[in-house]
Amino acid sequence: MSVTLDTDVVVVGAGPVGLLLAGDLCARGVRTVVVEQLAEPMTESRASTLHARTMEVFAERGILDRLGELPDGGPGHFGGIRLDLTAAVPGHPYAGQWKCAQTRIEAVLQERAVELGARIRRGRRLAGLDDRGDHMRVETVTAEGGKEWLTGAFVAGCDGWQSTVRRLTGFDFVGQDATREMLRADVAGIDIPNRRFERLRDGLATAYRWPDGSTRVMVHVFGATPRTRTGAPGFDEIVAAWAQVTGERIGHGEPLWLNAFDNTRRQASQYRRGRILLAGDAAHVQLPVGGQALNLGLQDAAELGERLAAHLVGQGEVETLDAYHAQRHPLGARTLTNIQAQAFLLLGGHEVDALRETFAELMRFDGVRTRLARAISGLDAPRTRAAPLATVSTSTTTAGDRRARMDRLANKTALVTGSSRGIGRATALRMAGQGALVAVHYASDENAAGETVRLIEQDGGRAFAVQAELGRPGDVHELFLGLERGLKERTGEAVLDILVNNAGEQTAAGVAPEDITPEHFDRLFAVNAKAPFFIVQRALALLPDGGRIINISSGLTRFANPEQTAYAMTKGAIEQISLHFARHLAPRRITVNSVAPGITNNGSPVFDIPEVVEQMAQLSAFKRVGEAVDVADVVMFLATDEARWITGAFVDASGGTLLG
Template sequence: MSSVLLDTQVIVVGAGPVGLLLAGELRLGGADVVVIERLPQPTTESRASTLHARTMEFLDSRGLLEQFGELPGDVKGHFGGVPLDLTLDGPFPGQWKAPQTQTERILQQWAASLGVPILRGHEVTGLIVGPGRVLAEVTGQGAPVRVRSIFVVGCDGEQSTVRRLAEIPFVGRHATRELLRADVEGIDVPDRRFERLPAGLAIAARRADGVTRIMVHVFGSQPGRRDGPPVFSEIREAWRQVTGEDIGGGVPLWINSFSDVSRQAVCYRKGRILLAGDAAHAQMPIGGQALNLGLQDAANLGWKLALHVRGKAPSTLLDTYHTERHAVGVRVLGNIKAQATLLLGGPEVDATRVFFGELLGHARVRQQLAGMISGLDVRYDAGAGDDERLGRRSIPENVTVNQGKTSTSALLRGGRGLLVLRLGDPDRLARLRRDAAPWADRIDTVVAEAGTASGVLVRPDGYVAWCDDGLSGLPDALERWFGSPGKTIDTHLDLPDSTSFGRRKLMDRLAGKTALVTGASRGIGRAIAIRIADEGALVAVHYAANTQMAEDVVATIEKNGGRAFAVQAELGAPGDAHELFLRLEAGLKERTGSVELDVLVNNAGVMGGVPADETTAEQFDRLIAVNAKAPFFLIQRALSNLTSGARVINISSGLTRFANPDEVAYAMSKGAVEQLALHLAKPLAERGITINSVAPGITRNGNPVFDIPEAVEQMARLSPFGRVGEPQDVADIVAFLASDESRWMTGAFVDASGGTLLG
């Protein structure tokens, strides 16, 4: 039976609350997503029923709370069964009761309203991670399905198939104790809140519909050895043993158990595979923390992944998902271990429980534990600054904007970043608005007339990324959390309109190809190496001296699912081409069994920056040696390696067409590079090889001048697009010239100056 091939940008595996919330966040952020769920219908089991304050705030920021109706809430919580007041600042103190079935239904309706397709009754059986994409093999009713995407996120629970297929270690400890639980109809037992009896722990709560949820643990008992959930007879016997009561006359509607297992994935991201919720961490759901931890994973990941797959933010933003949430997971698992000891321990923990109860009488201790359980105490690294709000969640507040009253939660409904400025110094206000303007496609800027202490930048997940301290720093925060104002990456999916789940089509145009990029440890060369690797090529990352920077490029490529290795050679020195190719050939031979080369990018170069009347002979010789002589002899040396149909791309400069008196010698050297394409095009064409020149204009290259806003603004005026170039702008052009799609271009001069040369 032939398989169906579908394309999307992100595959979410698992349609529980975490997967559905993540899918909705991805769509809200503009990403194409499909959810794959093994169960043919939503579960009728309500394993979790508690929503904590931070989760309530987030759901409110998406306009979802109103769908829940009136939820019963209580500020009375517990820490390992020891009573704990959960009251803290915020609109939703305490904990709120909502059956998991209700939460799941509301999130599914929300995701569906945003256009998320859910493939129910389908199961992922294989993942093939390749350069630039992931192919998921899916079985279900009808023909097998293959789904191609840029990323796959496993939200498929403690026994995660995605985690297993990705071979991500799940470390920690096995279960040593368990709490049996059941929803039972037709019994009449007293309500019990963590009642410790001589033989064990008993909990009972009668619902409005007459069903009683009971939970029981016999002190000293080990988890039962069974393949599925416990049977009612086990629970009946344990309840009798602990309480002396017989519940055998009741009708069990739902039975399960949860243990004190404590495990965590060593990484929440492995290249193009990510984990969230119980797929990333397994823990005893004491106090409802497990569901809330997973939902907040999804809130943290969704906007970051959407920005990345849309080409708005680099992979470094996505890396913060693991950095931030893995640390939170470690802390939560730690407090749950402590709670499990207090809750399920026998008489040996009684003295500790008494002592702990006394400690909770101290306000600071109570607030510390309440913040930990509710999720309100989470603080991420938001960079330098002394403001206590930095990195913490933005406490929802009412504000007046354009003479109308609203709330910061309502202003986050669109899933975009939010910059809230306050009325004050008009010059400063204008400057901050001007600073934020280039990010208008990613953040909303409002000026509050009342209700806010000072300006703040709030991430889509509700955490403060910048506070107005009288200085600026706003552009740095915006770039860190929302990417460059220009396009920063290309995720290389451009699915045809006829597909079910997207509009962009998967591209791995250089799969199976080999490439050498000189000067690839930074700037334009770095962007080219990463871009070509994302297209599927094995890339040799050449560098002159900085080993660490080259290794960082290789690590970035490998994290994205590509292949690369570093080669070192000092260009401009005698024998440079031969030395470089000996190392290149050794690396290619080791990885491919051949020394064939399909793409050569001559990018390495040195700038002059010296007026003609001050240029020394040594400086001139250095420019010519690196910028002109080295590319000539690299091409000469490569002739025996280049395959039929290979591509040679030389990076020139817009300064060969745009006068700058301080760069006369540099422009001369780059002009010589352009002659290589002009004069070698015909002889190379006999082998189907193309050779072209790419001339960047003003492009961010790490020069300190790009850290000066006034200088950048002045340089941006030279382009009709009103901005300076980004390395990725040039890398996209090089990727096209490296592909078969450029086969009819050779000997060409390609203006990559963003229109600067138009005059």
């Protein structure tokens, strides 16, 4: 018996990647058929960790509501070295990692795809692909020998690391074969301690008790090389390895699932060849460490769905599909490189102990932690803006604040002065992340301002840089010429919804009041007080009713430090600007507030000296130095509609330094 089906896209593979892609395509009106060799979904859960970018993808599609409350997955790691993934973007609603069994993810994604119109053909093995020029002809075979042909405009290979699509089409799959292997199993009826990447004399061991009482064990014997396998390892092999490494016996348990994975590293040289595209493990294979393989594949699918649907519904030329490769291939390569480094740190024997100690020391620095956490979380990837996805029956509002779309400042514009670094940069990032178009002001460091813009744009936000050196004649005029030009180019009008006066100049440490020169005094007031006053004055013509003005003051207006007398005077002026303009602008519902940080890490060299940082930390009630994002979150709140009833306020954002 043979059947022929006509569709727009044939997705090969009904794992998480293929099912997410099918649902996304159908949500945009693209007819989609999914072909899967397995007659029934898998019952074992190979992966269970979701990262921040994937959580965003799921939230945008209403998938998180279907999954229900997900437990916090605890701190992440880099090569087995603890790495708190909340460092990726502090305050991000999905910062960290979240646990959800792959079986649950697949069930929800399949339900969604079917509801949106996808047809899923299980129990069918891909047998042939024929490019007919203007369409693809796909041949599948059932276990009983029945044949089925499908015709479609495109084929998406989402069929895993042994991809038949990739093999039949002849994609180059370049890289390196395995040199290390890890064994894993889910075992019932055993009682052993939980372990997390515990490095012992003879190897590495991990154990985790699942909610059903079974235990996931993973073990690697140092120096052991991968075996040639045609299937899963035997339970006896895992029992022996576990005993060698830990000294514990688990052979009396009942094996529920057996598996081996290794550090094979391969990537397709192209993600698109004509009418065939690859996503997930069909496009790249890597050590599945920390859930990165699953998340990388799901993010491939999200990007491919947007590109492919745009092309098929007439919103993008064929180059749109080439852009999929151009974006995802380098991200995949970068991820494979960081996984290769992790594999070396994780599975290397005692010869890597010194390197692990050095790496752990480096990871104490905020910049290193943030960079690695963003990479693992998928938050260092550029975003494609696409038409909204259709959603089906999102039924729950549990944890609504955390799962809300990040668009609290959608269609708003903001100017953040001094946003090339520190609090200004963190504020610009937060506002752009909430949907605002941000003007990034800088005085002289064009590269630093460009980096702020780049960070915003790679997260899918919008920003542009504006240069003006404050404190000299014509400074405010120069600033607003650039601001108005940038706004008109991007929005068609010069409307400014939010103004953040952050730029400032501080007295150097160790300068006594009697040593302040008139020239330095005048300079401080010109930058810190005069410029903000006239920036507010100039902005009034651009601010609509209901606008927001936030001025950055300092805890030094409430805390004596003689070496900063002149600086504190300028910040006292800032607070007076806020107080009086708040009364003046109240009839227009424009709020004006001042925020006073305490000691805050602005990236200067002094914050790299642990002893100094520890001394500064003692001044805070929380016994730590503030981070730029701690203050940025306060500023962000004052910029939203939720803060409409706050004006003329002095907001202490010093971490309790002013409590005495």
